[in-house]
Amino acid sequence: MAKDVTIQDVANQVGVSKTTVSRYLNGRFGNMSFETRQQIKTVIEELNYRPNRQAQSLKTKKSHLLGLMVADIENSYSGYWIKAMQETLADTDYQLMIMTSNNSEEQELDNIRKLLDQNIDGMMLQPVTMDAENYRFLYESNLPVVLIDRTIKANYWPTIQSNNFQMTKQLGLEIVDKGYERLVHVSEPIQDVSPRLERYDAMKLIAHEYQLELITLEAVSNRNIVEEYVDQFDAANKRTAFFGANGTMLTQIIKALRKRQLSYPEDCGICGYDDMTIGEVLMPTLTAISQRPELIGKRSTEVLLEMIKGNETNENIDIPSTLHRRESL
Incomplete structure (x- = not known):
């Protein structure tokens, strides 16, 4: 041998x-x-x-392991920043341990404890709730942590995320400029998930300021609430724009309209967050907000590595998104 x-x-x-x-x-x-x-x-x-990393860990008291807790690893959006994280770590001694909570508070808690048992040097966390009490034990552990994509109701750690409120408000003004009278906001359950709440608050503000009728549809298990609404939708009643608060919801809107044989922008308008860049290839093309998940992943990793070095920060960083004005409004 x-x-x-x-x-x-x-x-x-x-x-x-x-x-x-x-x-x-x-x-x-x-x-x-x-x-x-x-x-x-x-x-x-x-x-x-x-x-020999095990021997090095015994000497330096560092494992050179970083934890990543993802809320939903099946979401293609998450894949972009996971790839960017791994690329950022390529020239370092650190390795990434990835776990998912499947949007479950119980599973998230269990997996965070498993990561801590591995003596990780730091963690990037996409929290499933805004409730700070769920993470107090992690804060009291003094482990360097960066929140990615979502924030919580406490100034525990820095957050790296998209500028959700500003960009959604900008898209809302686009809807107003196009002369729509009704806004249908389609989202996964809004309460306690910060990006969903920020996007909803922005659209609610626009609807209030410009006297738009606001319809809120929140996706529920075992029920296609978007399809139910579109089935009874009267395109001749009010000029209506649908907003998908993420890529999944945007896809549901498109499927429901096609099933009903409704066209956009003739029968209604469509816009939203396009997590999969489908907006530029569909016909007609979609007016949509594109985030920069690769930059979110890169900056989150860089900030965490700085924190591990002892450069503490609680600064929140908004990564600018881009509004693509196309044909669907």
Whole structure:
């Protein structure tokens, strides 16, 4: 059986001390010359040396593991920022442990505890509720945490998310400019999930300021509430615009209108958040807000790594989205 390559083997071949190689592996270059760093890098690659992370963890008290708790891993939107996180960590010593709560508070709590049992160095969390009490134990653990995509009702940790309220308000003004009289807001259950609440509050404000009739449809299990509404929808009554608060809801609206053989923008208008970039390929094309999940994932990872280094922050970062004005309104 081939002998495992050790850190001493690397040091011997480069002609430096084991301590110098260890400093290189931990990113502590100090007065280390560029030439020495390149020599160590080359020998590590030639010998296919893999550091013993368990041994390193015992010495440094760090696991080099980061936890990621996703509310719904089946959502394609989440996949974009997971990919960006992994790319951001590619040139570091950190690995990502991904778990999902399936939008369940009980499962989220259980999985957070499992991640803590792995001695993770930090966590990125997409919370399933805004209730801060659910996360008090995590806050009291002093673990570096970054909230991603959603926030909670406490200033525990920094939040990296889209500028939901501002962009939804901008889209609401577009609906007003197009002369619509009724706004149908279609969302998953709004209460206690911050992006849904921010988007709803923005549309509610626009409806109030410009005297639009506001209809709120919240998706429920085992019932297609969008289809039920469209089945009795009278296109001749009031000029109506449908707003899908995320990509899933936008898709449900399109399916329901097609089943009823209603056309947009002739019979009604459609717009919303397009998580899957379908808006630019459908005909007619969709007026929609595109988020930047890859940048959300990248910035969340960068902020967490800074927190692990001891650079504490509670700053919330809004990642600008883009409103694409197309043919559906």
